Amino acid sequence: MKKNWTMRVALLIVALTLITSCFVGGTFAKYVTGASYEDTARVAKFGVLLTIDGDSGFATKYATDDATYKGAYTVEATDKVVAPGTPAGLKTETSETEVSQENNRAEATDENKALTFGISGTPEVAVRINIEFGEDFKDVVLPKGKYTDYTKLVPFELEEEPTDVSEATASEVPVEPAAKADTAPEVGTYGYYETFELKEDYYPIIYTLKEGETVLAKGSLKDIVEFVTAYSESADYAPGTVFDTEFTLTWEWPFERGETEAEIALYDAADTYLGNVAAGVIEDKDAVTEISFKLTITVTQID
Numbered sequence: 178m179k180k181n182w183t184m185r186v187a188l189l190i191v192a193l194t195l196i197t198s199c200f201v202g203g204t205f206a207k208y209v210t211g212a213s214y215e216d217t218a219r220v221a222k223f224g225v226l227l228t229i230d231g232d233s234g235f236a237t238k239y240a241t242d243d244a245t246y247k248g249a250y251t252v253e254a255t256d257k258v259v260a261p262g263t264p265a266g267l268k269t270e271t272s273e274t275e276v277s278q279e280n281n282r283a284e285a286t287d288e289n290k291a292l293t294f295g296i297s298g299t300p301e302v303a304v305r306i307n308i309e310f311g312e313d314f315k316d317v318v319l320p321k322g323k324y325t326d327y328t329k330l331v332p333f334e335l336e337e338e339p340t341d342v343s344e345a346t347a348s349e350v351p352v353e354p355a356a357k358a359d360t361a362p363e364v365g366t367y368g369y370y371e372t373f374e375l376k377e378d379y380y381p382i383i384y385t386l387k388e389g390e391t392v393l394a395k396g397s398l399k400d401i402v403e404f405v406t407a408y409s410e411s412a413d414y415a416p417g418t419v420f421d422t423e424f425t426l427t428w429e430w431p432f433e434r435g436e437t438e439a440e441i442a443l444y445d446a447a448d449t450y451l452g453n454v455a456a457g458v459i460e461d462k463d464a465v466t467e468i469s470f471k472l473t474i475t476v477t478q479i480d
Contacts, residue, residue, distance in 0.1 A: 225298035225420060225476045234292040234426075235468070239263050259317070259382060259468065261448050262432035291427040294474055296420045303479040306412040308405040311471035316398035318465045319379040319447050326371040326446045327453055333362045333370055373446040381434075381448060382468070387425045398470065401426070413479060 239252040242262070252260050296306065362368060380397035386404065387393060394404035414420075435441040453459045455466040 221301040223298070223300050223302065223478070225296065225300050225304065227474055227476065228293075228295040228297075229472070229474070230293045231472070235259060259428075259430055260452075261381070261430050263430050291425045292472070293423055293425050294472065295423040296474075296476065297422075299417065299419045300478075301416050303416050304414050304418070305409075305477050305479050306414070307409040307473075307475045307477065308412075309409075309471075309473045310398070310402045310405065311473070314398060314402060314470035315465055315467050316380060317382055317451065317468060318397075319375060319381075319451055320463050321375045321377045321379075322463075323372050323374045324446070324450050325369050325459075326373045327369050327449045327459075328442070328446050329369065329371050330367050331370055332365045332367050335364060373443055375443075375447060379444070379447050381444075381451065382428050382430045384426060384428045387427075388422060393424075398468070402470075 235257040237254050237257055238250045239260070239262075240250060243251070252258065252263060380399070382397070383395065384398055384401050385392060385395045386401050393408070394401050433441055434444040450459065450461075451464060451466055454461050454464045
């Protein structure tokens with residue numbers, strides 16, 4: 178009996194140990210959770226490249242378009258210049274070694290060069306293109322107004338003063354002979370006495386801005402600047418846009434302008450006046466005889 182009781186106590190102890198182990202194990206076990214994350218990234222591509230070729234914008238020499246002219250150049254100066262008849266886009270300047278020895282003429286090639294600027298690349302970000310010509314750009318201009326006509330050297334003549342015959346017949350109105358002013362030249366003396374009048378500002382140089390072969394704007398430099406300003410306000414491009422674009426800016430001072438003889442004479446007089454201002458023959462602070470601009474192109478990421 179005593180042995181059985183001992184066995185029962187031993188079994189009870191074992192049972193209690195197992196039960197206690199279950200409670201302890203369930204109550205004090207730690208909570209566990211887990212996660213892991215891996216990622217990679219690279220810098221978004223920009224890769225937009227700009228090019229500008231302005232060496233052929235203006236020149237010191239221009240080859241002739243007149244087959245009867247036997248000289249090497251029709252325009253030649255120490256500084257870069259423009260003049261009536263200089264071409265739309267600079268014709269390739271022939272070197273002195275290429276001047277024909279037979280007639281001493283510098284033949285202009287068919288290739289016309291101009292100011293060119295290009296944009297290339299495929300950015301992975303949205304970009305904005307901005308084109309500026311600077312705030313202080315200048316263009317050749319003769320403001321509207323009345324000017325001395327230097328295309329006509331004529332003798333001085335007195336003009337008879339008109340008489341008012343509204344209340345009398347012509348026979349009743351005494352006609353006094355026209356008198357010469359004290360400062361007027363002698364009658365018959367030759368000089369530049371005639372005038373011409375411009376009804377609006379005269380910009381002799383016509384600029385043409387192209388994107389590829391498409392004409393974007395044409396007119397004075399002011400017209401081009403106004404166009405690129407408006408263009409830049411809407412020149413936003415989405416990521417992935419492929420840029421392979423070349424812009425060209427050509428110019429031309431027409432040798433002759435106008436449809437009628439009167440128009441042609443008017444613009445000849447205006448051109449001649451500008452040339453005399455440039456030569457210092459005339460002092461006119463309102464006439465502009467210089468061209469200047471600073472072309473700036475930027476391609477900027479849009480935030």
